[in-house]
Amino acid sequence: xxxxxxxxxxxxxxxxxxxxxxxxxxxxxxxxxxxxxxxxxxxxxxxxxxxxxxxxxxxxxxxxxxxxxxxxxxxxxxxxxxxxxxxxxxxxxxxxxxxxxxxxxxxxxxxxxxxxxxxxxxxxxxxxxxxxxxxxxxxxxxxxxxxxxxxxxxxxxxxxxxxxxxxxxxxxxxxxxxxxxxxxxxxxxxxxxxxxxxxxxxxxxxxxxxxxxxxxxxxxxxxxxxxxxxxxxxxxxxxxxxxxxxxxxxxxxxxxxxxxxxxxxxxxxxxxxxxxxxxxxxxxxxxxxxxxxxxxxxxxxxxxxxxxxxxxxxx
Numbered sequence: 106x107x108x109x110x111x112x113x114x115x116x117x118x119x120x121x122x123x124x125x126x127x128x129x130x131x132x133x134x135x136x137x138x139x140x141x142x143x144x145x146x147x148x149x150x151x152x153x154x155x156x157x158x159x160x161x162x163x164x165x166x167x168x169x170x171x172x173x174x175x176x177x178x179x180x181x182x183x184x185x186x187x188x189x190x191x192x193x194x195x196x197x198x199x200x201x202x203x204x205x206x207x208x209x210x211x212x213x214x215x216x217x218x219x220x221x222x223x224x225x226x227x228x229x230x231x232x233x234x235x236x237x238x239x240x241x242x243x244x245x246x247x248x249x250x251x252x253x254x255x256x257x258x259x260x261x262x263x264x265x266x267x268x269x270x271x272x273x274x275x276x277x278x279x280x281x282x283x284x285x286x287x288x289x290x291x292x293x294x295x296x297x298x299x300x301x302x303x304x305x306x307x308x309x310x311x312x313x314x315x316x317x318x319x320x321x322x323x324x325x326x327x328x329x330x331x332x333x334x335x336x337x338x339x340x341x342x343x344x345x346x347x348x349x350x351x352x353x354x355x356x357x358x359x360x361x362x363x364x365x366x367x368x369x370x371x372x373x374x375x376x377x378x379x380x381x382x383x384x385x386x387x388x389x390x391x392x393x394x395x396x397x398x399x400x401x402x403x404x405x406x407x408x409x410x411x412x413x414x415x416x417x418x419x420x
Contacts, residue, residue: 120197120220123154125227125257127193128217129234130273131160133178134187136293137231137264137271144259145229146192152226152257158193159217160184161201168201178273178280180324183299210237214250227257234260266290283329285385295336295384298325298365302376315405317349317366318376320383327365328385330392332408334415337369338382345370347405347412348383351392370412387415 127145131138142158149156162181167174179187185196199205199217208216213236218225228251236242244260251258264271271291279288280296289295300322318337330351337346349366367383369376389411395401 120195121222123152123224123226124157124195125149125152125154125229126157126159126197126217126225127229128159129231130164131158131184131188132164132175132273133276133292134184134191135271135273135276135291136266137261139191139293140264141229141231141259141261142188142191142193144261145227148227148229148257148259154224154226155194156192157195157197158188159197159199160188161199163201165201165206168203169206175274176277176326177324178276178326179297180299183297183324207238210242210246211250213237213242214247218254218256225256227259229259229261232260232262277326280326280328280385283331283388285328285333285388295386296326297382297384298322298327299380299382300325300365302379302381304377315368315402315409317368318379318381320365320367320381322365327363328388330363332389332392333385334387334389334412335367336384336386337367338384339369339372339374339376339379344372345412345416346383347389347408348385349392368409370409 125145125148127142129138129141142156145158146156148154164175164177181198185198188196205213218228228247230244230247232244234244234247236247244258248258248260250256267290269275276288276291276296279285279291285296298320300320302318303321304319327350331349333348333350335346335348337344346367346369348368350363352363353366365383367381389408395404
């Protein structure tokens with residue numbers, strides 16, 4: 106269940122019951138975020154309440170620093186799906202605004218814990234979470250606010266791996282640099298890009314005998330240009346895949362744009378308009394310009410063999 110909370114204009118959904126809130130932006134729903142939701146689920150079980158995730162959209166930094174908005178790891182829909190997968194029975198989406206950002210921390214706390222018909226009995230956050238105007242509220246203040254209301258609080262320590270804090274920004278950096286194994290470790294799963302299949306140039310099927318799905322996406326971070334072993338999901342069904350990111354320089358198209366092309370191994374069917382999830386598993390090679398399409402076609406055969414070998418190694 107998803108609830109959109111529009112505090113600014115007073116439009117509120119009908120919510121009833123006892124809740125424990127796991128609070129955060131949760132972009133990527135990484136290992137640290139899951140630790141917060143695990144704490145929320147435990148508090149909910151101990152207090153006969155429903156565990157809910159409270160997240161924010163748009164990202165607060167996009168509102169506070171519109172000239173430097175963050176490149177999000179996933180769409181809001183994907184974030185909601187992942188939060189449900191890690192234990193949130195409901196997801197509350199707070200529409201973040203500049204007006205909301207100017208509230209003193211005590212007023213912000215009152216706002217999210219005083220919803221008509223809702224009894225908030227507990228809160229789980231990351232220990233370094235900040236809230237209220239200028240980020241002036243910390244977990245010490247949150248603990249005092251919770252104590253005054255008789256709420257339970259779980260302030261979860263940051264998760265560290267290899268000496269660094271697990272964070273959405275660290276994951277974005279790892280993906281952009283092509284460090285897929287590091288990103289997967291921080292996330293607790295392979296990085297997934299989700300989009301809708303749109304029409305392309307048709308060269309892969311007509312000239313290369315290797316039809317690809319051209320993926321259009323509105324959120325996500327791309328690894329460097331190149332070819333990757335991947336896993337594609339069609340209607341939740343996984344398929345071995347090879348992904349090319351880049352400009353298809355061999356064909357020399359004018360005004361070519363960067364594209365994500367996905368070939369599903371041993372798959373037949375029309376994917377146009379279908380939502381496709383793609384998990385990046387291993388970098389195979391850089392994208393490069395070939396002398397002609399026939400040389401590229403031979404290389405693609407090698408790429409496909411590498412992907413099959415990769416999957417055999419996993420058995």
